[in-house]
Amino acid sequence: MSADAERLVAAALGLANSGSRVEDRYWDAQLAQRIERLLDTGHPQSIHDALDRLNQTDSEAYGALIEAVETAAESLVLEVDGQRWDVLLVAAPVVAWTRFRIPSGPIAADTVVSLAAHWQAHVLARDVRFRMAPVLYSVDQLPRDFGELRRLTRRLGQAAIVPGGAAPRLDLKSLPETADMLADGRFLIAAVAVPQDGPLFRWQLPESGEHASRVACLEQWITQARPSIETLLPGCGFECLLPDAFHINLREADRRVRPYAIKAAVHFLTHALDLEPEAIRATIAPFGEDRPDEYRIGLSLGEEEDVAQGVVWPLLGAESEADDPSPLDRIRETLREAGVTDVRTWTDLTEPEYCEDCGVPLYPNPAGEVVHAEMPEDAEPEGTHFH
Numbered sequence: 001m002s003a004d005a006e007r008l009v010a011a012a013l014g015l016a017n018s019g020s021r022v023e024d025r026y027w028d029a030q031l032a033q034r035i036e037r038l039l040d041t042g043h044p045q046s047i048h049d050a051l052d053r054l055n056q057t058d059s060e061a062y063g064a065l066i067e068a069v070e071t072a073a074e075s076l077v078l079e080v081d082g083q084r085w086d087v088l089l090v091a092a093p094v095v096a097w098t099r100f101r102i103p104s105g106p107i108a109a110d111t112v113v114s115l116a117a118h119w120q121a122h123v124l125a126r127d128v129r130f131r132m133a134p135v136l137y138s139v140d141q142l143p144r145d146f147g148e149l150r151r152l153t154r155r156l157g158q159a160a161i162v163p164g165g166a167a168p169r170l171d172l173k174s175l176p177e178t179a180d181m182l183a184d185g186r187f188l189i190a191a192v193a194v195p196q197d198g199p200l201f202r203w204q205l206p207e208s209g210e211h212a213s214r215v216a217c218l219e220q221w222i223t224q225a226r227p228s229i230e231t232l233l234p235g236c237g238f239e240c241l242l243p244d245a246f247h248i249n250l251r252e253a254d255r256r257v258r259p260y261a262i263k264a265a266v267h268f269l270t271h272a273l274d275l276e277p278e279a280i281r282a283t284i285a286p287f288g289e290d291r292p293d294e295y296r297i298g299l300s301l302g303e304e305e306d307v308a309q310g311v312v313w314p315l316l317g318a319e320s321e322a323d324d325p326s327p328l329d330r331i332r333e334t335l336r337e338a339g340v341t342d343v344r345t346w347t348d349l350t351e352p353e354y355c356e357d358c359g360v361p362l363y364p365n366p367a368g369e370v371v372h373a374e375m376p377e378d379a380e381p382e383g384t385h386f387h
Contacts, residue, residue, distance in 0.1 A: 001053065004046035008034060009053055012065035016058065031068040039072060039147045047146065070247040073149040077196060080161050084196040085129075087157030089149070092119065092188040092221070092243035093253035094229060097264040098236040099271060104138040104178045104186060107232065114228045115188060122220035123243050124192060125199040126210060131160035132190035133170060136232050138178040139185055142250075149246070156191030183264040185253035186233070189246070201244075218242040251316060258313050259334040265299055265309045266338040273301070273308075273376065277339025283307075284331055285346035285364035292321070292349060295331055298363035298373070299340075310363030310373040 001009075008031065015027035038047055047069055054062035074089040092115075096102045107115075116132045124130060133156060135141070143149040155168040194200050205211040212220070222240045229240065239260075241252060266277055281300045286292035294314040298307035313331055321328060328345065335343055346364055353362045353370050362370040 001049045002046045004034060004038060004043075005049040005053070008046065008050035008065060009061070012050070012054060012061040012068070013058060015064040015068075016061040027064075028068065031065070032072060035069055035072040036076070036150075039150045042147060044145065044147050069146055073146040074153055074246040076150065076153060076157065078154070078157055078161060078193070080158075085157070085161050085193045086196050086198070086200070087153060087160070087191055087193045088200060089153040089156065089246040090190050090192055090243055091246045091249040092190075092225075093241040093249050093256075094186045094188075094233070094238050095183075095241065095253060095256045095260055096186055096233055096236045096238040097183040097260045097267075098233075099182065099264075099268055100235050101180055102138075102178075102182075102184055102186065102236055103233060104136050104141060105175065106172050107134045107136055109134065111228050111231060115225055116190070118221065118224040118228070119188075119190065119243060122212075122224055123201060123217050125194070125202055125205055127194070128198075128200055129160040129163070129193040130190060131156050131168065132188065133168070135170070135172060135175070135189070137187040137189060139187075140178050141175045142187065142189075152189075153191060156189075157193050160191045160193045181261075182268055183257055183261040185257050186238075187249075187253070188243075190243075214242060254314065255316055259330070259337075261311050262297065262313075262331070262334045263338045265297075265311050266335075266340055269299060269301075269309055275301070278341055280340050281342040281344070281366060282335050282340050283344050283346070283364040283366050284328065285350055285370075286328075286348075287350050287352045289351065292327075293352070295327060296361060296363050297331065297335075298365050298371070300366055301376070305365050305367045305369075306376075307363045307365050307371050307373045308375055310361060312361055 011027050011030040015024060015031065018024045018027060035047060038044055051062065051065060054065055076087050078085045078087055112132055112134045116130060120130050143152055159168040192200050199205055202210060202212040202217055203214050221243065226240060239256065241249060241256065266280060269280060270277055279302055283298045283300065284295055287294050287296055292315060294312055297311040297313065299309045300306060301308055313327065315327055319327055332343055344366060350370065354360065355362060355372055363373050365371050
């Protein structure tokens with residue numbers, strides 16, 4: 001590894017083993033300085049190498065390093081006319097489901113104005129400056145590289161700080177195509193800026209005046225923003241999540257979409273094939289290399305061994321079968337809620353397999369095989385993949 005990667009590993013180990021908040025601040029500063037330099041100069045490989053090393057050797061230090069990298073990507077300090085500003089990239093996720101297609105892409109200017117006004121009025125502290133990207137992003141369209149994400153944070157932050165300033169230059173024409181999912185996340189992205197060390201959100205304010213709890217902010221956001229979001233998602237059901245920092249909301253959207261993916265798959269099959277949920281048989285299997293990284297659910301019809309639709313339930317963070325309820329129990333409960341009562345489970349861990357032609361995951365069937373999901377030939381036009 002490079003010298004930068006070695007120093008990142010050492011600082012992350014130091015932070016993971018720190019015995020005080022005073023020592024924490026020292027290691028935090030060491031990590032932040034090096035990570036920000038590597039991202040700003042376009043040399044992130046040392047970061048990836050350090051993460052790979054710690055992922056194999058020390059999970060606690062890996063967690064400390066990935067948190068530092070995410071912080072550097074989604075936040076920074078900008079100085080404008082002698083004033084230092086804290087800038088944070090925030091996301092307002094929407095978990096959506098449909099029988100058709102979930103839209104994404106550019107948002108009309110009047111809708112951006114309306115959503116930005118509600119965001120500021122019901123979630124942000126007074127005098128926080130704000131600039132929203134005029135895009136409803138799919139997961140596929142979000143920046144995947146930490147350096148690219150930091151550049152987006154900087155561009156939106158600079159536009160937020162300067163009142164009436166020029167809109168940030170975003171290349172909306174080159175957004176990648178979105179994979180067709182019948183249950184998936186969509187994201188409104190913005191930057192908030194506040195004079196350094198000031199409060200960003202209403203729940204940070206003192207318990208008087210304009211203070212509002214997270215629950216109250218979410219209720220107001222749903223009430224006020226939902227009509228505008230409905231125009232962006234025709235033909236879709238959806239759930240709004242509380243706007244918050246980018247990475248934590250990315251993970252929360254991944255977590256919340258999982259049960260909707262199962263329910264959307266069952267709903268699609270019942271309508272496309274004109275059958276009741278009780279006619280669907282589910283096969284659940286753990287997939288991973290050394291431990292379960294995800295569960296895959298194959299949905300079959302009656303006594304057929306073919307899989308008509310498949311769903312992936314990824315395990316996030318420290319989730320494991322030791323949880324109460326366990327991921328497997330939550331999958332079974334979600335299937336029961338969707339009306340599927342014939343549920344079978346593989347006990348052995350299976351290595352993840354994908355279709356060599358199209359790259360989609362392969363799913364377990366009742367016969368103990370891993371197969372491609374295929375709708376019956378006499379069904380309505382073939383559906384799209386599920387999360």
